[in-house]
Amino acid sequence: MKKLVYLSFLISSFGFSQKKQNILFTNAYLHVGNGETMEIASIGIKGDRIALVKNSLTFTPKQNEYDTIIDLKGQHLYPGLVAPNSTLGLTEIDAVRATRDYDEVGQFNPHIRALIAYNVESDVISTVRTNGVLITQITPRGGWITGSSSIMHLDGWNWEDAAISKDDGIHLNWPNSFPGRGSGVDAQEAEKRKIRYQETKREIYDFFTTAKAYDEKKGHKIPELRLEAMKGCMDGKKRLYIHASELQQLLDILDFCREFDIKFPVIVGGYDSYLITSQLRDAKIPVMLPRVHMLPENTDDPIDLPFRLPSILQNAGVQFCLQNEGDMEAMNARNIPFLAGHCLGFGLTNEEALQAVSLSSCEIMGIDKDYGTIEVGKKATLFVSTGGALDMITNNVKMALMAGIWVDLNNRQYELYKKYENKYKSQ
Numbered sequence: 001m002k003k004l005v006y007l008s009f010l011i012s013s014f015g016f017s018q019k020k021q022n023i024l025f026t027n028a029y030l031h032v033g034n035g036e037t038m039e040i041a042s043i044g045i046k047g048d049r050i051a052l053v054k055n056s057l058t059f060t061p062k063q064n065e066y067d068t069i070i071d072l073k074g075q076h077l078y079p080g081l082v083a084p085n086s087t088l089g090l091t092e093i094d095a096v097r098a099t100r101d102y103d104e105v106g107q108f109n110p111h112i113r114a115l116i117a118y119n120v121e122s123d124v125i126s127t128v129r130t131n132g133v134l135i136t137q138i139t140p141r142g143g144w145i146t147g148s149s150s151i152m153h154l155d156g157w158n159w160e161d162a163a164i165s166k167d168d169g170i171h172l173n174w175p176n177s178f179p180g181r182g183s184g185v186d187a188q189e190a191e192k193r194k195i196r197y198q199e200t201k202r203e204i205y206d207f208f209t210t211a212k213a214y215d216e217k218k219g220h221k222i223p224e225l226r227l228e229a230m231k232g233c234m235d236g237k238k239r240l241y242i243h244a245s246e247l248q249q250l251l252d253i254l255d256f257c258r259e260f261d262i263k264f265p266v267i268v269g270g271y272d273s274y275l276i277t278s279q280l281r282d283a284k285i286p287v288m289l290p291r292v293h294m295l296p297e298n299t300d301d302p303i304d305l306p307f308r309l310p311s312i313l314q315n316a317g318v319q320f321c322l323q324n325e326g327d328m329e330a331m332n333a334r335n336i337p338f339l340a341g342h343c344l345g346f347g348l349t350n351e352e353a354l355q356a357v358s359l360s361s362c363e364i365m366g367i368d369k370d371y372g373t374i375e376v377g378k379k380a381t382l383f384v385s386t387g388g389a390l391d392m393i394t395n396n397v398k399m400a401l402m403a404g405i406w407v408d409l410n411n412r413q414y415e416l417y418k419k420y421e422n423k424y425k426s427q
Contacts, residue, residue, distance in 0.1 A: 112147030311347025
């Protein structure tokens with residue numbers, strides 16, 4: 001028997017369930033995630049996939065086709081938002097070393113897998129889901145090659161259950177090329193930094209040369225774990241995420257990618273990418289831009305440059321998405337929608353900003369076949385908000401699905417809010 005469910009009791013009715021259902025949302029304001037919208041939409045979900053996207057005015061469901069029909073009454077339906085390049089699930093309390101599990105000793109650690117350190121029980125994760133962020137790319141830190149990232153659902157019984165794409169790419173921290181960055185650097189120290197930069201760059205070149213030779217020679221009797229982990233980067237099965245921001249770094253990275261014929265390079269950071277947009281576009285290298293809530297890096301930069309970077313790359317035809325690396329990045333992953341929303345006043349439309357934290361992220365990470373938009377055939381990872389999800393004032397997520405499974409949107413912070421709200425009401 002069909003059930004007509006209203007928002008007033010949706011959360012209490014569904015709670016947290018691992019059972020997939022046939023669900024129909026009607027009368028939704030649909031944000032597809034690819035720049036398109038539909039004001040009065042019906043979205044049908046069967047199992048873990050989206051089976052139908054039609055105008056509600058021209059569609060009548062067949063009898064008993066859907067277990068649950070939900071009239072959204074004009075509320076906003078979005079694809080699940082994405083937090084790339086994050087330590088979410090790898091750290092709990094930044095100030096407590098025992099809860100930080102994202103940094104290994106050594107400089108070249110491609111064999112380190114962030115996947116097995118992912119903590120699905122993290123209290124931080126539940127606070128991030130509340131704002132519509134349902135997918136993350138967990139990324140190790142430390143050293144020149146930090147290890148392998150993986151793409152995860154922000155829900156599941158364990159890391160195997162939550163994994164969307166295991167070991168999707170290797171992360172390389174390109175050394176700092178700017179000899180005079182910071183105060184009090186004299187000419188002698190600047191020269192030393194230049195020398196260190198060239199030495200470190202040579203170490204990276206040597207490691208990749210060894211990895212390429214190892215990949216070309218088959219049938220190793222005794223596998224070398226670090227070089228085995230690098231194989232995907234050489235044959236294009238994995239992406240190479242190169243963390244860099246300065247102009248000289250970016251120019252050197254372009255040369256590096258050409259020399260080693262890197263199939264899928266991605267710039268992570270790329271603050272100065274607006275200076276070489278034509279080179280990046282021609283090389284088809286996407287950029288995961290830094291958080292826009294930051295001060296300009298250079299003293300002569302326009303004060304609003306961090307806010308305008310997305311629109312500059314958009315207009316230049318460079319593929320990009322937004323990420324939130326920096327202080328308290330795991331906790332601040334909840335702000336991903338608001339980073340996108342901030343760009344609305346600096347050149348991006350609402351749907352372009354949404355795409356920067358949904359479809360574009362999924363395309364850059366290689367999971368766009370199943371995620372990033374609300375289209376027929378894709379995984380049903382989506383959420384409903386009573387207002388615009390990119391606005392801090394109107395974002396109000398009422399329900400969410402991950403691969404067709406209802407998500408519990410309760411969290412520790414909300415529980416404390418209700419606890420003390422009731423305490424003061426009783427006085």
